[in-house]
Amino acid sequence: MAALIAKLALPAPADTAYAETRFVHVLRKPLQLRGELHYGGPGVLGKRVDAPYRETTNIANGEVEVQREGKSARKFSLERAPELEALLSSFSALLGGDAAGLEHNFTIALSRSDAYWQLTLTPRAAALSRHLRDIVVDGRDTEVRCVTLHEGDGDSSVMRLATLAAASVSEPTPATLAALCRGSAR
Amino acid sequence: MRLLVLAGWLIAIAVLALGVRHMLVVSSDLRSFMPPAQTADQKLLLDQIGEGPASRLLLLDISGEPVLNEHVAGGHLAPERLAALSRALALALKNDARFVRVLNGEGDLAALDPKLLPYRFLLSPTLDGAQFDAAYLRDQLQQRIEDLASPAASLLKPMLARDPTGEILILAQRWTPAHTPQLCAGVWCDKQGGALLLVETRAAAFDPSAQEAAIAALRDAYAALPDAGAARLIISGPGYFSVLAATRTRAEAEWLSALGTAGFVLLLLFAYRSATLLLLAALPIASGALAGVVATALVFGPIHGITLAFGFTLLGVAQEYPIRLFSHRRAGASAQESLRGVWPLLRLAIVSACIAYVAFFASGVPGLQQLATFTIVGLLVAGAATRWLLPRVLPAQFQDVAEARWLERLRARLDALPRLRWVPWTLLLLALVLLFVAPTPLWQNDLAALTPVPAELLKREGELRGALGAPDVRYLLVLEAPSDDGVLALSEKISAQADAWIAQGKVDDVELPSRYLPSLATQRARQAKLPERAALAQALTEAQRDSEFEPGLFAPFLDDVDAARALPLLTPQVFATSLIGGRLGAMLSARDGEWLGIATLSGVHDPDAIASIAATTNGAARLLDLKAASESLVASYRARIGVALLVALVLLSLAVALAFRDATRAWHVIAPMSLATLLALALLRAGGVSLSLFHLVALTLAAGLGLHYALFFERQVDDPAEARRTLHATIICVLSAVLVFGLLAASSVPVLRAIGATVALGVGFHFCLSTIMARNSQQRPCDSLPRP
Numbered sequence: 001m002a003a004l005i006a007k008l009a010l011p012a013p014a015d016t017a018y019a020e021t022r023f024v025h026v027l028r029k030p031l032q033l034r035g036e037l038h039y040g041g042p043g044v045l046g047k048r049v050d051a052p053y054r055e056t057t058n059i060a061n062g063e064v065e066v067q068r069e070g071k072s073a074r075k076f077s078l079e080r081a082p083e084l085e086a087l088l089s090s091f092s093a094l095l096g097g098d099a100a101g102l103e104h105n106f107t108i109a110l111s112r113s114d115a116y117w118q119l120t121l122t123p124r125a126a127a128l129s130r131h132l133r134d135i136v137v138d139g140r141d142t143e144v145r146c147v148t149l150h151e152g153d154g155d156s157s158v159m160r161l162a163t164l165a166a167a168s169v170s171e172p173t174p175a176t177l178a179a180l181c182r183g184s185a186r
Numbered sequence: 187m188r189l190l191v192l193a194g195w196l197i198a199i200a201v202l203a204l205g206v207r208h209m210l211v212v213s214s215d216l217r218s219f220m221p222p223a224q225t226a227d228q229k230l231l232l233d234q235i236g237e238g239p240a241s242r243l244l245l246l247d248i249s250g251e252p253v254l255n256e257h258v259a260g261g262h263l264a265p266e267r268l269a270a271l272s273r274a275l276a277l278a279l280k281n282d283a284r285f286v287r288v289l290n291g292e293g294d295l296a297a298l299d300p301k302l303l304p305y306r307f308l309l310s311p312t313l314d315g316a317q318f319d320a321a322y323l324r325d326q327l328q329q330r331i332e333d334l335a336s337p338a339a340s341l342l343k344p345m346l347a348r349d350p351t352g353e354i355l356i357l358a359q360r361w362t363p364a365h366t367p368q369l370c371a372g373v374w375c376d377k378q379g380g381a382l383l384l385v386e387t388r389a390a391a392f393d394p395s396a397q398e399a400a401i402a403a404l405r406d407a408y409a410a411l412p413d414a415g416a417a418r419l420i421i422s423g424p425g426y427f428s429v430l431a432a433t434r435t436r437a438e439a440e441w442l443s444a445l446g447t448a449g450f451v452l453l454l455l456f457a458y459r460s461a462t463l464l465l466l467a468a469l470p471i472a473s474g475a476l477a478g479v480v481a482t483a484l485v486f487g488p489i490h491g492i493t494l495a496f497g498f499t500l501l502g503v504a505q506e507y508p509i510r511l512f513s514h515r516r517a518g519a520s521a522q523e524s525l526r527g528v529w530p531l532l533r534l535a536i537v538s539a540c541i542a543y544v545a546f547f548a549s550g551v552p553g554l555q556q557l558a559t560f561t562i563v564g565l566l567v568a569g570a571a572t573r574w575l576l577p578r579v580l581p582a583q584f585q586d587v588a589e590a591r592w593l594e595r596l597r598a599r600l601d602a603l604p605r606l607r608w609v610p611w612t613l614l615l616l617a618l619v620l621l622f623v624a625p626t627p628l629w630q631n632d633l634a635a636l637t638p639v640p641a642e643l644l645k646r647e648g649e650l651r652g653a654l655g656a657p658d659v660r661y662l663l664v665l666e667a668p669s670d671d672g673v674l675a676l677s678e679k680i681s682a683q684a685d686a687w688i689a690q691g692k693v694d695d696v697e698l699p700s701r702y703l704p705s706l707a708t709q710r711a712r713q714a715k716l717p718e719r720a721a722l723a724q725a726l727t728e729a730q731r732d733s734e735f736e737p738g739l740f741a742p743f744l745d746d747v748d749a750a751r752a753l754p755l756l757t758p759q760v761f762a763t764s765l766i767g768g769r770l771g772a773m774l775s776a777r778d779g780e781w782l783g784i785a786t787l788s789g790v791h792d793p794d795a796i797a798s799i800a801a802t803t804n805g806a807a808r809l810l811d812l813k814a815a816s817e818s819l820v821a822s823y824r825a826r827i828g829v830a831l832l833v834a835l836v837l838l839s840l841a842v843a844l845a846f847r848d849a850t851r852a853w854h855v856i857a858p859m860s861l862a863t864l865l866a867l868a869l870l871r872a873g874g875v876s877l878s879l880f881h882l883v884a885l886t887l888a889a890g891l892g893l894h895y896a897l898f899f900e901r902q903v904d905d906p907a908e909a910r911r912t913l914h915a916t917i918i919c920v921l922s923a924v925l926v927f928g929l930l931a932a933s934s935v936p937v938l939r940a941i942g943a944t945v946a947l948g949v950g951f952h953f954c955l956s957t958i959m960a961r962n963s964q965q966r967p968c969d970s971l972p973r974p
Binding site for chain 2: 020022024026027028029031033047049053055057059062064066068077084087088127131132151152153155157
């Protein structure tokens with residue numbers, strides 16, 4: 001498993017397109033976002049939203065800066081939001097292929113079927129698991145296809161990466177997306 | 187008979203001691219030793235010393251340095267363990283009445299009390315520039331969608347339905363201090379990973395004994411934690427420093443006094459060769475000290491620690507009384523008869539010293555009045571005991587000191603000295619020149635310089651203060667208005683200026699009262715802009731028309747706005763029940779029909795720029811420099827002491843002149859005393875010493891001793907043996923004073939050094955000048971007669 005994670009490592013800096021679908025209970029329809037993720041090495045992450053609106057989030061040195069179109073930048077420290085920090089550091093560890101870093105915050109389970117694999121990351125700390133039930137990472141060979149967050153309140157977010165980012169999905173549901181990520185919808 | 191008197195005396199001393207034990211309440215609040223405040227700044231200073239939040243903060247660092255190896259070997263264990271220690275310590279101190287609050291970074295300090303949530307529309311500046319209309323709400327809802335898509339969605343979601351306009355977040359950002367420490371495992375920590383805490387004591391920083399109790403409780407609470415041994419508790423802050431200074435001064439004073447006492451005992455043993463005499467010599471001064479304490483306690487109640495310390499120093503004059511008695515005993519006469527010869531002089535010395543101390547009453551400083559009461563009663567009782575009790579309990583056997591060979595030779599040599607009439611005038615001139623060319627400022631106004639904090643501790647204090655973002659202890663912004671609401675309005679008026687200062691880097695943060703609570707007028711204006719429920723519901727429906735939010739989701743928002751429209755405006759008193767309101771409450775205070783707001787400043791880089799606020803607000807808002815105010819207070823204090831001492835000198839001279847009814851003789855006594863005091867002063871100044879209160883008190887003591895030397899040297903005696911006895915007594919007195927105070931002069935604590943060096947120098951000068959100037963000229967022919 002550690003070997004698999006190590007193979008996922010992206011050479012920093014790396015940029016990859018994503019398509020994200022968020023299922024939020026206060027919204028009638030899921031939110032669909034497109035944009036690009038940036039990995040600039042350990043602890044340095046960027047997320048750009050291109051559609052349906054433009055927003056850039058940069059995370060470096062424990063500081064988060066959110067820049068929305070036509071608004072002044074908002075900055076806050078990750079130390080003010082320890083749950084978010086755990087999530088982002090894990091994300092950074094995943095992109096950096098750092099299995100030990102992941103295991104600091106999560107217990108990791110691995111399942112495989114042919115070339116497809118699925119990592120399930122469950123938070124160790126109770127404080128974090130209140131907000132985040134688990135993170136499911138789907139992939140094929142050495143490529144990450146999807147990162148799915150299951151939040152504590154039942155909401156979820158599916159982020160499709162690389163080859164899957166371009167796929168168009170009409171009327172997505174958590175189930176159809178999960179099937180797509182797992183490769184069973186071929 | 188002798189034993190009966192002794193027993194009675196000892197019983198009286200024991201009764202006094204018992205009384206002291208019952209009555210003595212020592213206070214250590216420095217304010218009772220300060221003059222009444224004259225200026226508004228001085229008044230504020232005294233308040234700030236007593237109640238100022240910044241000065242009552244202790245900064246704690248639970249340092250994990252001893253577990254460094256474990257940290258390296260075991261990975262991530264140390265931060266969690268330090269955090270656990272921080273939590274456990276905070277919990278242990280929470281219910282301790284000695285502490286007002288304990289902060290370790292846990293819990294959201296900037297959160298609005300849930301009970302007050304509808305007030306957020308009145309507290310947040312949103313409505314100053316916006317209306318809750320469809321256009322504004324549509325924009326806000328779009329931003330909330332974007333929030334839901336952001337990485338922080340899970341944190342923002344819970345309040346979404348109730349607060350779609352984001353006021354809670356706006357207030358949290360407004361109320362979060364500009365600089366707070368980073369968090370490690372959920373609690374504040376420094377760069378080395380040590381857990382940081384802020385503790386506010388109930389006791390004032392300048393009440394060392396109460397601070398000492400608080401710090402001891404703090405250490406005990408820490409030591410009782412199960413994992414305490416794994417880390418180290420480091421304490422810093424003004425209160426800690428005052429305790430440190432007091433402890434260090436006390437420790438050094440104690441061992442130097444012990445050494446001095448041992449030397450004094452040896453000296454007396456050598457001089458009188460009797461252990462009994464030695465013990466008896468202690469009785470008058472012990473009686474005087476106890477009586478002084480009882481009298482002061484009866485008049486004033488609690489006695490200040492400084493009164494006791496200085497009082498015992500000044501009472502040192504009384505140690506001369508038994509020595510005079512012992513040295514003047516002569517063969518063939520009873521102790522009483524021997525004493526009768528010198529008693530008029532001794533009585534004159536005692537009475538004139540007491541008259542001089544009366545001048546302290548005029549100073550208006552309660553501490554000095556206590557000191558005068560203590561010293562006057564102590565001197566009178568010690569004198570009376572020497573006159574009427576001590577002679578009755580002396581052993582019949584004694585050795586006439588006049589028979590000592592060395593004394594005879596010394597007396598002859600002194601008498602043979604030419605009377606150098608030009609010497610005093612030359613010395614006077616020299617002293618004046620030295621005083622004039624002295625290289626340093628005349629006065630030491632900075633009291634802290636007398637009990638300095640080691641530089642390494644100050645450095646750590648600075649680091650901790652910076653890391654914790656704790657407010658500056660020197661500067662405060664003071665806002666003055668007729669009402670608490672007026673203070674808030676003033677605070678709103680200058681908040682734009684304060685933001686500009688921060689932006690220009692003149693100061694890191696200004697914590698204005700209006701940051702937490704707007705004035706009533708501002709609240710009223712915001713409240714008036716809140717739409718009626720129906721109008722708001724319609725605007726919301728319109729804003730929501732093409733949004734993805736579930737219909738009806740924002741009903742809690744409609745409820746809150748509706749509630750806020752009818753709310754009575756929030757006053758500081760009502761707000762005070764919440765955590766953040768408590769912080770505001772600490773910033774506001776009423777005094778003399780005026781309301782004061784204290785805004786704390788952090789990281790002041792340009793005090794002059796901030797001080798200019800006084801000009802733009804007609805003085806309603808001004809920068810208070812606590813250091814300058816305390817220095818001006820000390821200066822006015824010193825001026826009062828200086829005047830008191832001058833009056834004392836005049837009174838003393840008058841008393842001596844009246845007693846002698848002879849101006850020439852009075853001159854022989856007063857001239858050497860005055861010149862010696864001036865010389866001691868000049869030499870201190872030439873050595874670069876800036877004067878403080880302690881020097882003045884020490885000079886007074888030396889002058890009191892000098893008066894004795896001069897009086898006894900001036901004494902007209904026909905009997906050379908009696909003259910030798912006088913010389914003997916004076917030499918013993920001088921040696922003992924130089925010994926005891928010379929040791930203090932060797933101290934590393936500046937206060938002790940100031941007292942020791944001044945008295946030792948003074949006594950030396952007084953002795954030398956008395957031998958030159960006060961010797962009675964009529965004595966010489968008589969003394970030069972061949973002895974039978």
